[in-house]
Amino acid sequence: AVIKKEEGRVLYEAIPALKKILTCENLDHVDDNEQDVTSNSSERLRRKSESSAVLHKKSRSFTLSTTLSSNSLFRNHHDRDEEKERSDRSVNYEEDDFQSESRSHRLNYLMKKFIHAISTVGDPIVLLIDDMHWADPSSLELIRTLILGAKNPFTFLFTYRPVQPSHPFLQMIQDLQHTHISKTEIQLRNLREESVRELVANLLNIDSRKERLLEREFRNEMKECEEVKDMGVGKEKSIIKASCNCCMGSRRNKSKSKEGSEPEDLSHPCTSLQRLTSAVCSITNGNPFFIRQQIICWIDQGLLKLDVKQHRWVWDIEKIRKCTVLNDVVSMVSEKIRRLPELTQHALTICACIGSKIDLHILGLLLREIFLPQCDVDDNEILAEREIECAIQEGLLVKSPDRTGVTFVHDSIQSAAYSLLDIDNQSSFHLQLGRLLQTKLFPCIYQQHFFTIANQLARGYKLITEREERIDAMQIFLIAGEKSRAASAFPEAQFFFARGIFLIRDEVDWKDNYRMCVDCYSKAAETAALTGDYEKMDEWLNIVLLRSKELDDQLRAYYIRVKALASQAEMEPAVDVGLEAMKLVGVKMPSRNVLMHTLFDLAKTRCLMKRKCVEDLLQLHPIEERHMIPALRLMNLLCTISASGKRTLCPLICFKSVQLNMKYGMTEGMPASIALYGALLLRFGFSITEAAKYSEIATTLQQRLGYKETIANVTMLTYGIVFP
Numbered sequence: 091a092v093i094k095k096e097e098g099r100v101l102y103e104a105i106p107a108l109k110k111i112l113t114c115e116n117l118d119h120v121d122d123n124e125q126d127v128t129s130n131s132s133e134r135l136r137r138k139s140e141s142s143a144v145l146h147k148k149s150r151s152f153t154l155s156t157t158l159s160s161n162s163l164f165r166n167h168h169d170r171d172e173e174k175e176r177s178d179r180s181v182n183y184e185e186d187d188f189q190s191e192s193r194s195h196r197l198n199y200l201m202k203k204f205i206h207a208i209s210t211v212g213d214p215i216v217l218l219i220d221d222m223h224w225a226d227p228s229s230l231e232l233i234r235t236l237i238l239g240a241k242n243p244f245t246f247l248f249t250y251r252p253v254q255p256s257h258p259f260l261q262m263i264q265d266l267q268h269t270h271i272s273k274t275e276i277q278l279r280n281l282r283e284e285s286v287r288e289l290v291a292n293l294l295n296i297d298s299r300k301e302r303l304l305e306r307e308f309r310n311e312m313k314e315c316e317e318v319k320d321m322g323v324g325k326e327k328s329i330i331k332a333s334c335n336c337c338m339g340s341r342r343n344k345s346k347s348k349e350g351s352e353p354e355d356l357s358h359p360c361t362s363l364q365r366l367t368s369a370v371c372s373i374t375n376g377n378p379f380f381i382r383q384q385i386i387c388w389i390d391q392g393l394l395k396l397d398v399k400q401h402r403w404v405w406d407i408e409k410i411r412k413c414t415v416l417n418d419v420v421s422m423v424s425e426k427i428r429r430l431p432e433l434t435q436h437a438l439t440i441c442a443c444i445g446s447k448i449d450l451h452i453l454g455l456l457l458r459e460i461f462l463p464q465c466d467v468d469d470n471e472i473l474a475e476r477e478i479e480c481a482i483q484e485g486l487l488v489k490s491p492d493r494t495g496v497t498f499v500h501d502s503i504q505s506a507a508y509s510l511l512d513i514d515n516q517s518s519f520h521l522q523l524g525r526l527l528q529t530k531l532f533p534c535i536y537q538q539h540f541f542t543i544a545n546q547l548a549r550g551y552k553l554i555t556e557r558e559e560r561i562d563a564m565q566i567f568l569i570a571g572e573k574s575r576a577a578s579a580f581p582e583a584q585f586f587f588a589r590g591i592f593l594i595r596d597e598v599d600w601k602d603n604y605r606m607c608v609d610c611y612s613k614a615a616e617t618a619a620l621t622g623d624y625e626k627m628d629e630w631l632n633i634v635l636l637r638s639k640e641l642d643d644q645l646r647a648y649y650i651r652v653k654a655l656a657s658q659a660e661m662e663p664a665v666d667v668g669l670e671a672m673k674l675v676g677v678k679m680p681s682r683n684v685l686m687h688t689l690f691d692l693a694k695t696r697c698l699m700k701r702k703c704v705e706d707l708l709q710l711h712p713i714e715e716r717h718m719i720p721a722l723r724l725m726n727l728l729c730t731i732s733a734s735g736k737r738t739l740c741p742l743i744c745f746k747s748v749q750l751n752m753k754y755g756m757t758e759g760m761p762a763s764i765a766l767y768g769a770l771l772l773r774f775g776f777s778i779t780e781a782a783k784y785s786e787i788a789t790t791l792q793q794r795l796g797y798k799e800t801i802a803n804v805t806m807l808t809y810g811i812v813f814p
Contacts, residue, residue, distance in 0.1 A: 197578060198232060202239030214243040221501075222250035222259045227621070228579045230262050237271060249278075280376025287367040289378065293385050294394075294403045296363060365407045379500060380419045386485070387422055388413075390429065423486075423506035430480055435510060436461050437477045438486065442508035443523055444542060447490065447497045450474040452527070452539060459526050521550025528562075544570035544586060551589045560593045564606055567593075571613055580620045587614035591630070600637055608634060608643050612650070619654040627654060645671055645720035652727060661735030668728045669739075675721045677746060684738055691745035692774075695767065698752050704790045713755035722750055726759025729766055730803065741770050761795070762803035764788040769811040778812075785812040 208215060219233070237246060250259060267273060281289065291297070374380035388394045388405070393413060397404045427435055440456050441448045454470025457477060467473045471494075478496060481487045486503050487496045498504040511519055524546030531539060544566050547554070551567075554560050567590035574583035590610040594600070600607050611630045618627035627650070634647040648671030655664035669679050680687045713719055725747045732740040747763040768784030785808040791797075792804045 198235040201232060202235050205236050205239045205244070206241060214245070216245045216247060218247040218249070220249045222248045223253050223257065224501075225259055226579065227258055227581050230258050234262055234266070237266060238269065281378060281381075282376065283367060283371050286371050286374075286376055286381060287363065289381055290367055290370055290385065291363065293382065296403070362405070362407060366405065366410070369407065369410055377419065379502065380422070383419055383422055383426075387426060390426065419502050420506045420509060423503050424509050426484070427486070427507060427510065430484070433457070433461060433477045434480045437474070438481055438507040439510050439519075440523070441478075441487070441496065441498070442504045443511075443520055443546070445545075446501065446504055447495055449495045449539070451494075451535075452542065453478070453496070455530055456523060456526060459530060460522070517550040517553055519550075520546045521553050524550060528566075540566075541570060541573075548586060548589045551592060554593060557598075560595070561599075561603060561606070564590045564593045564603070564610065568606065568610055568613070571617070575613070575617055575620075580617050584614060584617040584621055584623070584626075587617055590614075604639065608638060611637075612643070612646060615647070615650050619650060619657070624654060624658070627651075641674060641717040642720050644674060645717060645724060649720055649724045649727070652724065652731070656727075656731045661731050665728060665732050665735040665739065668724055668731075671724060672721065672728075675717065677721075677725070677750070679739060679742065679746075684742065688742045688745070691742055691749070695745040695748050698749060699764075699767070699784070702787070704787050704794070707756065707760075707787065707791060708794065710752070710756045713757070715754060718750070718754045719757065722747070722754065722757040723759060725750060726757065726763055726800075729759075729763055741774075744770060756795070758795075758797040758799055761788045761791040761797060762800040762807070764791070765804045765807040769807045772812055781812050 217236075225233070233246075240246070248259075253260060263273065370381055370384060374384055385394065388410060391413065393410050394403055394405050396402075427438055430438075437453060437457060440453060440460075444452065450471040451474075452470075454472070454474035457473060458465050458470065462473070465473060467476070478487055482489065482496070485499060486507075488499055489496055498507075524543055527539065527543045527546065531543075536543075547563050547566060548570075551563065554563050567586045571583040571586035571590070574580075574586060587610055591614055594607050594610065611634045615627045615630040615634065618624070618630065631647045631651055635644055638644050638647070648667060652664045652668045652671075655661075655667060672678070713722075725743070729740070729744050729747050732743050744763060744766045747759070748767050751757060751760040751763060764784050765788035768781045768788065771784065772778060772781035788804050789808055792801055
């Protein structure tokens with residue numbers, strides 16, 4: 091009754107091609123003669139069909155994969171604007187689920203093009219990146235993109251400390267070995283003893299060349315003395331001991347003349363530097379930073395002294411050998427910090443908890459609130475500068491270029507300062523810092539230090555027990571996770587979301603803070619999918635499906651799962667999950683007689699779209715049913731992945747998608763659905779004029795509405811199939 095007479099005639103003529111498409115495993119095997127079944131088809135349609143089939147055969151896999159991934163390439167501004175109008179949402183819940191992945195794709199693409207451009211100008215370019223052992227996964231992914239986009243002559247230099255073979259950086263280097271990239275690994279070993287001698291001489295302002303001459307002269311004199319003794323000469327040969335810059339005292343005769351005291355058991359002056367070098371090597375193993383810190387440590391302990399009168403450093407090598415030796419630089423620096431004033435130690439501990447760099451205002455605020463509640467200094471920056479002045483003089487901290495903060499000179503110093511905290515008190519101290527910053531910071535600078543607050547609370551989150559504080563912390567973690575994800579820092583985002591999930595304790599939280607709880611689980615699942623942690627994603631999505639009260643929350647969870655399955659190339663399971671979700675809104679796909687249902691929906695869709703133009707579609711009313719927004723987004727996604735998953739259902743899903751968009755209103759996926767509809771008409775054997783009409787409508791809608799998310803889909807379907 092619905093199908094008109096002329097529509098029935100066209101459908102009857104299209105049955106041979108439709109049967110072939112629905113039953114054939116490969117769409118490329120459709121005969122051109124069966125495609126040209128309409129009575130008004132022309133030679134032009136035949137040529138178009140042949141060229142389309144050839145092009146589709148060459149680029150089918152690329153087209154499908156491109157259109158699939160492009161669904162998440164750009165942010166959906168339309169849904170975001172609609173969601174802002176709903177005041178009951180604390181977080182923009184209907185924005186594109188994978189918008190952060192889009193930003194990551196765009197950043198990687200632009201950086202790859204930039205590196206490719208500057209590496210083809212002919213001039214050699216060297217990019218040095220230090221401390222790769224601290225690199226996060228997001229940075230490593232960007233670096234991988236830069237490497238793959240670079241051309242000769244371009245050289246990347248990476249420095250890193252010894253790490254485990256499972257470290258992400260080493261995994262990245264191992265993966266790159268299978269590409270055309272050539273790799274050279276240079277093991278930077280510790281300094282040799284000769285180099286250590288030069289370094290020690292430089293630190294103590296000693297002329298090492300003069301020392302070598304004196305040492306050679308001394309050895310010659312000793313050799314001559316031994317020869318005289320062997321010849322039986324009774325008269326003992328006196329040896330003049332030349333003074334040097336590195337000995338403790340100039341000559342033994344001077345030591346004897348002082349107050350009649352016994353001389354210290356010193357090594358010969360000419361060999362003192364060599365023996366000091368040997369002692370340094372035995373302790374530091376040639377580590378340059380360790381060497382410098384060890385020399386400074388001996389100066390602090392009085393084992394190395396500056397003789398003001400003789401303008402040289404003096405030492406007693408025997409005392410140095412007998413002193414307590416610390417086997418690592420962290421322990422040595424920790425001992426040095428313990429000799430500083432108590433408030434300076436507290437300041438360094440706070441700095442170590444905050445990070446490698448800390449703002450002076452933040453440091454002064456925390457010092458005042460924790461250790462100096464009665465301080466008479468009003469300015470926090472002045473207070474902080476006063477307490478860390480000693481640490482700056484000792485070479486532990488250095489001021490930032492803008493003079494508003496301080497930075498640790500080396501990360502080993504930060505580790506040493508952090509080790510002053512007892513392990514049992516670390517979490518509570520972090521939580522204390524987070525609470526103070528959360529309550530004491532002025533609103534004008536709160537956002538500037540937002541991540542500092544979030545990090546401190548996240549490192550003490552297990553100690554948060556009060557209900558009100560838990561809810562506040564959940565909100566902070568949720569915002570921090572979203573900001574991290576917006577910056578393509580997906581592991582960090584998952585870290586914050588997981589902390590927020592931990593704070594959800596009971597049914598009361600789900601009842602009183604339902605939206606926040608659902609957001610935490612949903613955002614965490616999305617981020618887990620982006621990081622490849624599909625086990626966690628499934629765990630969190632199951633909780634959302636179990637606890638969710640609203641239909642759009644369930645559809646959102648299904649959408650995330652379908653996206654994750656498609657990203658793993660599991661197209662058929664993805665289509666099954668998506669179709670199961672669509673049953674929630676009353677959209678069911680037949681399990682039998684698929685051909686008949688497809689013919690019916692084709693006729694129905696043609697009736698709906700007949701005489702429709704761009705202006706008619708632009709006047710579609712806004713979607714009133716909130717749950718239909720994620721439902722239509724999921725349906726549009728199924729249109730794409732069903733082309734690779736379940737091809738027999740692809741036309742039917744496309745027709746259903748167009749019908750739902752026409753019924754409920756415009757969505758960002760409608761241009762892609764209309765473009766696919768036009769391509770299917772051509773494949774079914776309808777006139778090229780009709781297919782071109784809908785391709786043009788899809789392209790115009792795409793341009794006018796500015797839906798960047800589906801631009802790749804529309805372009806590939808229009809110019810890859812309809813206009814090849």
